[in-house]
Amino acid sequence: MTLKLDHIVILVPELEATIASYSALGFNVQxxxxxxxxxxxxxxVGFQDGSYLELIAFLREAPAHRWWHYQARGWQGLVDFALLxxxxxxxxxxxxxxxxxxxxxxxxxxLRPDGVRLDWQTGIAPSVEMPFLCxxxxxxxxxxxxxxxxxxxxxxxxxxxxxxxxDDLxxxxxxYEALLGRRAxxxxxxxxxxxxxxxxxxxxxxxxxxxxxAGAPAWAGALAARGAxxxxxxxxxxxxxxxxxxxxxxxxGAPIEIVPG
Numbered sequence: 001m002t003l004k005l006d007h008i009v010i011l012v013p014e015l016e017a018t019i020a021s022y023s024a025l026g027f028n029v030q031x032x033x034x035x036x037x038x039x040x041x042x043x044x045v046g047f048q049d050g051s052y053l054e055l056i057a058f059l060r061e062a063p064a065h066r067w068w069h070y071q072a073r074g075w076q077g078l079v080d081f082a083l084l085x086x087x088x089x090x091x092x093x094x095x096x097x098x099x100x101x102x103x104x105x106x107x108x109x110x111l112r113p114d115g116v117r118l119d120w121q122t123g124i125a126p127s128v129e130m131p132f133l134c135x136x137x138x139x140x141x142x143x144x145x146x147x148x149x150x151x152x153x154x155x156x157x158x159x160x161x162x163x164x165x166x167d168d169l170x171x172x173x174x175x176y177e178a179l180l181g182r183r184a185x186x187x188x189x190x191x192x193x194x195x196x197x198x199x200x201x202x203x204x205x206x207x208x209x210x211x212x213x214a215g216a217p218a219w220a221g222a223l224a225a226r227g228a229x230x231x232x233x234x235x236x237x238x239x240x241x242x243x244x245x246x247x248x249x250x251x252x253g254a255p256i257e258i259v260p261g
Contacts, residue, residue: 003091003180004201005159006084006134007044007052007144008233011067011076012252015057019043021250022055026154029055030145033112039065042110046150047235049158049202050084055252066124066132077253081131081162081230083200088121088135098178101126102133110143118142129166129207129228130175155239159203160261165223165231169194169209172228176207192220236261 012018019029022045032042032054039062045053062068070079085091088105095102105121112118120143123133136143166172173184173196180198184207187195193208208231210220222231232255240260248255 003083003085005051005162005203006082007054008078008159008162009054009056009080010252010254011070011079012055012057013076015041015043015055018055018252021252025246025250026152027156028149028152030149031113033110034059036109036111046144047156047158048150050144051159051203052144075226078230078233078255082134083131085133085135088123088133091133092123095179100175100178116142127175129164129172130179154258155237156235156258157238158236159233160236160259161204161206161234162230163206163208163232164229166207166209166228167223169196169207172207231255234259
């Protein structure tokens with residue numbers, strides 16, 4: 001069973017303004033439509049590696065929604081990410097057999113602006129630093145469009161690295177190894193972080209634990225403010241000449257870097 005990165009979720013306060021700001025950063029942004037519960041609508045930034053960014057905004061109050069607690073606290077930016085299962089129910093069953101209590105599958109869907117309906121199933125993780133599962137029922141190309149929509153003026157072709165900040169590295173590592181069915185690899189400690197890595201297709205998932213108050217203050221601050229969760233990601237672009245951090249005002253608070261590659 002091989003799981004790869006499906007998409008990264010970025011919660012934003014207002015969708016049209018976000019579409020404009022991401023377009024100004026050199027991304028080709030597609031309007032996604034409204035989810036079937038009527039609580040949220042989204043826009044997508046699709047990449048040639050098959051992953052995408054989901055820019056999502058609330059349309060109404062939705063206390064039962066997975067990300068409403070962020071909205072209620074006025075938080076925005078990176079809030080979650082999803083892996084792509086070949087069969088959502090089978091992956092949930094396998095994870096449970098290895099001691100990771102994913103819940104589901106649950107039905108979900110969205111109506112695109114062109115009237116096309118698409119459906120998927122999700123699996124919900126037992127802890128907040130772990131991803132949810134998002135497996136297609138209708139053809140994936142309906143949800144994640146192909147072709148020129150994946151070509152961006154800034155040259156980005158995919159997600160090189162996704163960093164998740166955790167407070168207990170050993171426990172998080174064990175849960176991820178059980179979900180993915182393979183061992184994590186120790187990575188060199190950098191900037192006050194103890195790290196391990198796992199491959200998600202062409203993306204490296206990094207679990208990182210701040211190792212002291214003096215090290216990695218931004219990461220330690222993120223952990224203190226929001227708890228263990230996805231904290232930052234890196235995009236690759238063959239046209240990039242140096243590692244560059246995108247302005248947080250433009251990304252709606254999501255820490256994003258672009259690297260050559």
